[in-house]
Amino acid sequence: MNESNAQGERLGIVVGGSLTGGMEVKLDSATPIEEMAVGRYVVIGGLRSRFFGMITNISLGTINQQLTITPPDVADPFIAEVITGTSTYGKLQVTPMLTISGDAVSLLEGPQPVKTVPAHFSEVREASEQDVELVFGREDDKHFYVGTPLDMETKVCLNIAEFVKRSNGIFGKSGTGKTFLTRLLLIGMVQKKEAANLIFDMHNEYGWEGTSEHVPNVKGLKQLFPSQVALFTLDEESARRRKVSPDYVVQIGYDAIEPEDIALLRETLNLTEPAIEAVYQLVREFGEEHWLEGFLNLSGDEETKDLLKNLNIHESSYRNLRRGLERLRRLPFLVPHARENSVQRILEYLDRGMNVVLEFGRYTDVTVYMLIANILTRRIYAQYRERTEMAMGEKADKPHPLVITIEEAHKFLNPSVAEQTIFGTIAREMRKYNVTLLVIDQRPSSIDDEVMSQLGTKATYLLDNEKDIDSVLMGVSGKSELKTVLSKLEAKQQALIFGHALPMPVVVKTREYGSAESYKEFGFRDAAELKRKTEEEIKDLF
Amino acid sequence: MSTKIGEVIEASTGGFVAECYELHTPPPLGSVVRTTDGDVEIYGIVCNASTESIDPGRRPVARGKDESEEENIYRQHPQLSRLLRTTFESLAIGHGQENEIRHYLPPRPPRVHSFVYLCEQDEVRRFTQSLDFLSILLNSKGGSVDEMVSACLRQASHAHDDGRAFLVRAGKELAVLLGGELNRLNAILRRIRL
Known part of the structure; x- marks a missing residue:
C-alpha cells in the first residue's frame, strides 16, 4: 500500500482551538472546502501521538476585513485561484475524540479518550481506511459490521x-x-x-x-x-x-395478569385512579390468580352490589373497570385457563x-x-x-x-x-x-x-x-x-x-x-447451495 | 552559455549599476541577471534602466529636425554612440555558492567591472523555484516596485513548463506577503494574469 493511501489526504493545519471547543483547522489552499462534510473523520498528527477526530463545523475566513467590503475580481479564474486559500480560506472545527500513541504499549491498549490537544500547526489529514479500522476494529467474532463512515469504504464495527x-x-x-x-x-x-x-x-x-x-x-x-x-x-x-x-x-391465562399490568394500561384503557385501586381490592378478595376471572364473572346482581360495598368500590369505578377489562376479554389469546x-x-x-x-x-x-x-x-x-x-x-x-x-x-x-x-x-x-x-x-x-x-x-x-x-x-x-x-x-x-x-x-x-x-454475508445459504455443499461433504467423507 | 551584457560600474550591498556594452539594449525590466564576486555568483533583478550622456554636464541636443528617419541621426553622427551610454540598475536578490542558490543578500557586493550576464531560461527556472526573493523585491524602495515585481514574474513564468501554475504559486505567496495591502496585491495580480 502506498504512502498516501496509508495516511489519507492532507487537509490543512491546526491553528487554534481547545479541548472542549474543538480544534480550529485552516484548510490548505489546495483543499476544496465544498468537499468537506460534517461527521467525517480526520487524523491530526501531533508530536507524540495522533489524534482521531470528527469534523463538526465548517466555516469561511478572510485574512483581511477589507476583502469582505471590496471583494477582488473573482470573475477572473487566475485571481480567484490565487485568493483561494491565502486571502480567503476555509476553516474546519474538529472535535478530537481519541488519541493513538505511537509506542508499542499504547498500540496494544488501542485508542484512548482524548485528554489533551495537538500542538499548533499540526498537520491534519483525512482519516485513512487503516485509521478507521484501528479505531473501530475489524469484523471478527465480537465485532459486527454495521455500516461505513461517510464517503469511505471502511467497515465500522x-x-x-x-x-x-x-x-x-x-x-x-x-x-x-x-x-x-x-x-x-x-x-x-x-x-x-x-x-x-x-x-x-x-x-x-x-x-x-x-x-x-x-x-x-x-x-x-x-x-x-x-x-x-x-x-x-x-x-x-x-x-x-x-x-x-x-x-x-x-x-395467556387470566391468572397471569397482575394488578400492575392493569395499572400500566391505565391510560390506554381509559381507567380512573379509583378503578385501579379497585383492582387491588379485588386481588385481596379473589386472590392473585383468580381476580380477573372472578371479576369478569360478576353478573351485576345484588350479590355483586354487596361485594362492591364490602370492598368499598364505588359503582362508577366498577363500571369504568368493567368497560376496560371487557376489552381484554375480547382478545382471543387471553383465555381463562391457558393450556x-x-x-x-x-x-x-x-x-x-x-x-x-x-x-x-x-x-x-x-x-x-x-x-x-x-x-x-x-x-x-x-x-x-x-x-x-x-x-x-x-x-x-x-x-x-x-x-x-x-x-x-x-x-x-x-x-x-x-x-x-x-x-x-x-x-x-x-x-x-x-x-x-x-x-x-x-x-x-x-x-x-x-x-x-x-x-x-x-x-x-x-x-x-x-x-x-x-x-x-x-x-x-x-x-x-x-x-x-x-x-x-x-x-x-x-x-x-x-x-x-x-x-x-x-x-x-x-x-x-x-x-x-x-x-450470504450473514451466513445464509440458499437451498441449491446447501444441497451442493452437503453433496461435497458426502463426497469428502467417502 | 549566458550572454554577457555589461559591466558593473557601481556596487552596493543591496544592488549594482551596470553599463551595457550596447547602447539602447538594456536587459528587460524584471529580468534576472548575474554577476560575480570572486567565486560567489550574485543574482539581481533589473529594476531600472536609463540612457544618458557620459558627461553629466553635457546634455544631448535634438538633431533630427531635417531627418525623415531616426536611424539617420546615428548614421550621420557616429560619435553619438560614444558620447551616450545605457546603464541599468539591479537589485541583489540572492547569490549562489558551490552550486547552491540562496535567496538572500550576498555577503559582499560585486566588484566594479565585474561582468554582468543575462540569465538563460533554465538558470531563471532554477532560481525561481523558490519564491523567497519576492519579499526582498516588495520591500525595496523605489517608484515602480510593483511594476518590477509583476514584470519579473511574467518573465520568469516563461522559463517554467507550466507558466500558469508558477504564477498561481507566486500569486499565493504575494497574497500572504501583501495580506494587509489589498490594493497593491490586486494591482500586481492584474498585471501578471495570463
Whole structure:
C-alpha cells in the first residue's frame, strides 16, 4: 500500500482551538472546502501521538476585513485561484475524540479518550481506511459490521459483546430506517451469539419477513438463522395468511395478569385512579390468580352490589373497570385457563440460547403490546433475577445474557409509568442480572430521563424536534458539536451511533441489506447451495 | 552559455549599476541577471534602466529636425554612440555558492567591472523555484516596485513548463506577503494574469 493511501489526504493545519471547543483547522489552499462534510473523520498528527477526530463545523475566513467590503475580481479564474486559500480560506472545527500513541504499549491498549490537544500547526489529514479500522476494529467474532463512515469504504464495527452489556436505544423519525438498523443489530447479536434475544415484534417485521421501501420483502431472522430463531405468535390466523409457520402460538391465562399490568394500561384503557385501586381490592378478595376471572364473572346482581360495598368500590369505578377489562376479554389469546405456560416455553427456548421473536399479528394495538410485553417480561425478569442470585450464591454459571427488544418504547418508559413497568426497572438495574433492553422509539423526549441516561449505546437517525435531539444527546460530551452533525444527517440510512460499544461517535451509512449477497454475508445459504455443499461433504467423507 | 551584457560600474550591498556594452539594449525590466564576486555568483533583478550622456554636464541636443528617419541621426553622427551610454540598475536578490542558490543578500557586493550576464531560461527556472526573493523585491524602495515585481514574474513564468501554475504559486505567496495591502496585491495580480 502506498504512502498516501496509508495516511489519507492532507487537509490543512491546526491553528487554534481547545479541548472542549474543538480544534480550529485552516484548510490548505489546495483543499476544496465544498468537499468537506460534517461527521467525517480526520487524523491530526501531533508530536507524540495522533489524534482521531470528527469534523463538526465548517466555516469561511478572510485574512483581511477589507476583502469582505471590496471583494477582488473573482470573475477572473487566475485571481480567484490565487485568493483561494491565502486571502480567503476555509476553516474546519474538529472535535478530537481519541488519541493513538505511537509506542508499542499504547498500540496494544488501542485508542484512548482524548485528554489533551495537538500542538499548533499540526498537520491534519483525512482519516485513512487503516485509521478507521484501528479505531473501530475489524469484523471478527465480537465485532459486527454495521455500516461505513461517510464517503469511505471502511467497515465500522460495533463491539457486540459490549453492546449487549448495557441497554441500548435506536431513535429516529418515522421512515428513517430504525427498523432496518434494528434488524441488522439483531442479526449481529444472533450471529455473534453473545446474547439471546426476545423480540416483541409489533408489526411482524423481524421474524419471518420484513418490508423495505426499496426491495419488496426482506428476509427476517427466522429465514436467515432457522436453527437459532423461534417464531412465536399471538395470532395464528394472521401468520397463516402470511404463509408463515410459527413455532408456537402464545396464549395467556387470566391468572397471569397482575394488578400492575392493569395499572400500566391505565391510560390506554381509559381507567380512573379509583378503578385501579379497585383492582387491588379485588386481588385481596379473589386472590392473585383468580381476580380477573372472578371479576369478569360478576353478573351485576345484588350479590355483586354487596361485594362492591364490602370492598368499598364505588359503582362508577366498577363500571369504568368493567368497560376496560371487557376489552381484554375480547382478545382471543387471553383465555381463562391457558393450556400451557407460555412464559415457561419462551424461557426454555431462551435457555437453549435460541432467539425468540413474538409476532403480534393483527393485534398491533398499543394496549395489547404493552400488556403482553409487560406480562412476559415481568416473569422473565423474576426468573433471571432468581437465577443470577443463585449463581452468585453457588458460584454457578450466570444465565445467558438476554436482550429484550421493544418498540414504541415511550409508552413503557415515559416518566409517569417508567416507575411501574418492568422495563423501567430493567433499564435501570437489570444489567446486573444479564438482561438488557433494546428500545426503539421515535419520540425519545417522552422517555424518562433516568432511563435515557442509562442507555449504553444510542443510535439515532434524523430527528428534527429540538426536545428529542436534546434528550438523545443528554450527557454526551461535545453535545453541541454532535447536534450539528445530527441535524445534518440525510433523511435515510444515515445514523449517528455513539456510546458504550463504540470508542467514539460515528455517522454511518448502514450496510446494505436485502440483496442475495447481503444474506450470504450473514451466513445464509440458499437451498441449491446447501444441497451442493452437503453433496461435497458426502463426497469428502467417502 | 549566458550572454554577457555589461559591466558593473557601481556596487552596493543591496544592488549594482551596470553599463551595457550596447547602447539602447538594456536587459528587460524584471529580468534576472548575474554577476560575480570572486567565486560567489550574485543574482539581481533589473529594476531600472536609463540612457544618458557620459558627461553629466553635457546634455544631448535634438538633431533630427531635417531627418525623415531616426536611424539617420546615428548614421550621420557616429560619435553619438560614444558620447551616450545605457546603464541599468539591479537589485541583489540572492547569490549562489558551490552550486547552491540562496535567496538572500550576498555577503559582499560585486566588484566594479565585474561582468554582468543575462540569465538563460533554465538558470531563471532554477532560481525561481523558490519564491523567497519576492519579499526582498516588495520591500525595496523605489517608484515602480510593483511594476518590477509583476514584470519579473511574467518573465520568469516563461522559463517554467507550466507558466500558469508558477504564477498561481507566486500569486499565493504575494497574497500572504501583501495580506494587509489589498490594493497593491490586486494591482500586481492584474498585471501578471495570463
